[in-house]
Amino acid sequence: MPKLPGINHLRAVKAFEKAGFSIARQGKHVTMTNGVRILTIPRANPINAFTMGGIVRDSGLSIEEFRKLL
Numbered sequence: 001m002p003k004l005p006g007i008n009h010l011r012a013v014k015a016f017e018k019a020g021f022s023i024a025r026q027g028k029h030v031t032m033t034n035g036v037r038i039l040t041i042p043r044a045n046p047i048n049a050f051t052m053g054g055i056v057r058d059s060g061l062s063i064e065e066f067r068k069l070l
Contacts, residue, residue: 003049004049004056004063005049006047006048006049007046007047007070008046008047009030009043012041012052015069016032016041016059019034019061019065021033022034029043037060039055039059
């Protein structure tokens with residue numbers, strides 16, 4: 001599996017919006033949904049690479065697909 005570096009939470013939110021997700025609510029975390037899947041993105045800069053990999057996996061995208069959206 002290719003490595004995914006820790007990235008800024010705002011870049012992650014923009015990438016997921018390109019993939020069809022929209023922001024459902026915001027607080028200490030940003031919750032996004034596409035109608036089927038729900039993602040919770042922490043407001044950390046940068047988001048830990050391990051955590052980001054799990055969020056990408058939960059979104060149904062591959063790491064490579066997510067990198068292209070960044």
